[in-house]
Amino acid sequence: MRSVSTHIVQERLELLDAIVAAVARYADVAAAIALAQDRAAARAAVGTLLGVAETGARAVMDLRWGELHAESRNLLRAERDDLASELRARSSGPAGRG
Numbered sequence: 001m002r003s004v005s006t007h008i009v010q011e012r013l014e015l016l017d018a019i020v021a022a023v024a025r026y027a028d029v030a031a032a033i034a035l036a037q038d039r040a041a042a043r044a045a046v047g048t049l050l051g052v053a054e055t056g057a058r059a060v061m062d063l064r065w066g067e068l069h070a071e072s073r074n075l076l077r078a079e080r081d082d083l084a085s086e087l088r089a090r091s092s093g094p095a096g097r098g
Contacts, residue, residue, distance in 0.1 A: 006090055009083055011055075016080035018056025023068050023076070025050070029060065 022029045032049050036042035039061070047057035 006087065009087055009090075013080060013083040013087065014053065014056055015059045016076060016083065018050060018052040018059050019063065020073075020076055020080055021050045021052065022046070022060040022063065023073050026065070026068070030065075033061070 028049060029046055032045040033042040036045050043054065043057045043061050046052075046060050047054060050056065050060065052060075
């Protein structure tokens with residue numbers, strides 16, 4: 001993971017945080033999307049609901065909900081946790097500035 005810049009890891013972690021939050025609140029997310037007037041309003045509603053930036057809301061809107069079974073959710077959480085650990089290691093290490 002060292003070859004990937006810290007900025008890219010941070011961006012991926014932000015997206016994974018939004019996705020993990022969305023799948024944990026899938027019923028609320030589905031309702032927010034269904035009640036919106038259009039895609040832009042749905043994206044804004046998802047962002048507000050989850051407290052995420054537009055890029056995170058866009059990632060949630062682009063999810064393929066049929067693929068978010070337990071195994072996929074576990075993989076997403078594991079990837080998020082791995083990236084968070086990687087960022088912590090980078091920020092505490094002497095050569096950890098990407």
